[in-house]
Amino acid sequence: MSDADAPHGATPPAEKTPEHGAPDEGNAPTPDDASAVAEKVDEIPMGGVPEPGPTGEAQRADDSNLLTELPDHAEHRDLHGGHATTTGLSNNKMGMWLFLGSECLLFGGLISTYMLYRGRQADGPGPDQIYDIPFTSVSSFVLLMSSLTMVLAVSSATRNDERNTKLWLTITALLGATFVGGQVYEFTAFYREGMGFTTSLFSSSFFTLTGFHGAHVTIGIIMLMALVGMISRQRVVGDKAEVVELVGLYWHFVDIVWIVIFTLVYLIPA
């Protein structure tokens, strides 16, 4: 029997849940049966009645087991953006974490290549001769503090404090720009000291690794400034806090990559 044949209002609206559909469509009464069913509704428990009996309770228990605790995540979904997903988690956030996991492989390859080639400078300058540890330490500190301002931006966004969100995002972008500026200065200084991109295997692997990281920071700055602009113009689609958090995840990832690069490339001598 189709839904069109069933009398309107025979089933209470509360029973028409989108996840389950009409629980017992096949048992829906015909117009002729409707009055008889209404008379015996207290005696004959069946799907769709307002107060299900023991059979209905058992069925609901089975359903909840099959649906993997989705109702428990209902509030959690709202906190993450209000989108119902099969996992109860934000797909955007899951995608971002998957992306960051794959980025580990990218930077792992670049770091490994550098580790292999860091002693292969031939006649060119080597790591001990050109690295300026105090300068790079200040750059590292700046990037580390940008992670703090980023997390404060996320915190403000969670509180729906738009003004402070934009402020912290802008400060984060400025700190990131300071770091990139420092990297450009460092690259220029290295070039003037005779270490170009093709000077040696060491220089090629060094510029490729740190250059890729610098490109990631630059992309992060663009994302931050774009986000500030979008928040100002109310152009953020979905949950604002989640969007800020996603950009924040990317930014923190850039920071943790630098934590590794700073130690393995700059502090550990070849």
Add this chain to the structure above:
Amino acid sequence: MTTDTSHDHHPAETSAAREAEHHGATDAQYILIAVILALITAGEVTLTYIDVGPIFLPALLIMMAAKFITVVSFFMHLKFDHRVFSVLFYMGLFLAVGVYCGALLTFHFFAG
């Protein structure tokens, strides 16, 4: 947005509950964590200027790992978030570490 509207109604109550649910740390705690990270970085740099003998490399690697885990756990909220996110990230990380350590082994990187 629905979420924004709910905040308009009960901003203090909702934001506090939401922050606790979402982050598990306050702004003051974040600042404290950043100070700790800065101190560890200062310790790393100091190690390069003093002679600590054979513990130099392990100490540097331990401090690097401590900073890495602190940022991932607290700033990236992995400690407070769903386990699936940790699995996704650490899966990539450990895969990378395993693959590239294997690659470096083939080049006898750790021999010398």
